[in-house]
Amino acid sequence: MALLAPSILSADFADLGNDIRKTVEAGADWIHVDVMDGLFVPSISFGMPVIKSIRKTTDKPFDVHLMIEEPIRYIQEFKEAGADILTVHVEACKDTMATIGEIKKAGMKPALSIKPQTPVSEIEEYLPCIDMILVMSVEPGFGGQKLIPETVDKVRELRRIIDQKGLDILIEIDGGINLENVRDIVDAGTDVIVAGSAVFGSDVAGRTKAFADLIRH
Numbered sequence: 001m002a003l004l005a006p007s008i009l010s011a012d013f014a015d016l017g018n019d020i021r022k023t024v025e026a027g028a029d030w031i032h033v034d035v036m037d038g039l040f041v042p043s044i045s046f047g048m049p050v051i052k053s054i055r056k057t058t059d060k061p062f063d064v065h066l067m068i069e070e071p072i073r074y075i076q077e078f079k080e081a082g083a084d085i086l087t088v089h090v091e092a093c094k095d096t097m098a099t100i101g102e103i104k105k106a107g108m109k110p111a112l113s114i115k116p117q118t119p120v121s122e123i124e125e126y127l128p129c130i131d132m133i134l135v136m137s138v139e140p141g142f143g144g145q146k147l148i149p150e151t152v153d154k155v156r157e158l159r160r161i162i163d164q165k166g167l168d169i170l171i172e173i174d175g176g177i178n179l180e181n182v183r184d185i186v187d188a189g190t191d192v193i194v195a196g197s198a199v200f201g202s203d204v205a206g207r208t209k210a211f212a213d214l215i216r217h
Contacts, residue, residue, distance in 0.1 A: 002215040003192045005030035005063050006208060007174070008054075009045060010196035016050075017057040019204055026205040027212030030063040030085075032174070032194045035078075037068035040092045041141030048074075048081040055082030063192075065113065065174070067140050068092065072099040079106040087111035087134050087172075090123050100129050111172070115140060116148050120157050127167055132192070133158055138175030147176030152188050159189030179210055186215050 006028050011019040020031060033051055038044040051062065064083040068074070071088040072095070078086055086108045093099045096112070103110035111132035112123050116139060123133060135154050138145035155171055162169050173185055174194035182193060193215055199207045 001217075002186045002190055003029040003170075004208070004212050004215060005032040005172070005192055005194045006199045007032040007034055007194050007196035008200075009034040010200040011204075012200065017054055019200060020054060020057045022204040023199065023208045024058050024060055026208035028060065028208055030061045030192070031058065032196075033062055033064045033083075035064060035066050035068060036141060039069045040089065041067045043141045048077050051078070051081040051083065061085060063087070063172075063194075065134065066092075070094060072102055075099075075102045075106050075108075079108055083108055085109045085111055085132065087113050087132070089113045089115070089140075090126070091115060091118060096126060097129070100126065111170075113140075114154075116151050120154055120161070124161065127162065127165065127169060130169060132170040132172055134172040134174060134194075136175055137173050137177070140175075145176050147181060151175075152185060155185070155188045155190050179207075179214060182211065182214055 006023045034045055036043045036045040061084040062082050063085045065087045069092050086103045088099055090096055090112050100110045109131040112130050113134035115136050135151055137147045137151040158171050170191040172192035173190045177195045178198040
């Protein structure tokens with residue numbers, strides 16, 4: 001059984017709180033929040049004020065994915081905004097271990113993410129120190145892309161390494177997930193499914209429930 005974390009990057013920002021409530025009522029486990037700075041990735045999304053404003057809509061964990069350069073600069077601010085899990089990119093940190101340490105010190109669960117072209121070997125040394133690894137199955141920065149099939153092999157590789165080492169780490173995947181491919185992705189060893197454009201839009205509740213039902217059976 002996997003967890004579902006709808007990505008609000010694809011939600012209706014004119015009715016964001018209501019969209020979040022619909023996903024939660026229909027079976028979402030976490031809320032995935034993508035923060036982009038226009039530097040690490042070309043796009044700019046939103047920051048702490050938006051996270052703080054929607055925090056009151058649900059008590060579900062906020063899974064905050066930072067696609068920003070040197071995220072260590074803002075750890076405490078994201079904690080105060082309401083983040084529960086804070087994911088940073090290994091490609092964006094000058095000192096990855098120090099960044100992980102600051103996330104823990106702030107009282108959040110640390111997670112690391114890798115881009116599609118980054119090998120698993122780049123983050124293997126950090127696995128004992130984190131709670132989750134996020135495999136990007138599209139190039140970070142834009143919603144609505146198609147999943148890169150080779151990234152699912154990374155999930156399988158991580159599952160093997162984590163199981164061999166006896167570690168307690170979740171594997172999350174984000175990008176191009178839909179109702180047609182999600183079951184195969186869960187079967188590859190994924191613990192947390194992020195879905196954006198495949199959840200939000202028309203019939204948010206119905207789409208969320210369809211995802212939740214698929215990944216839990």
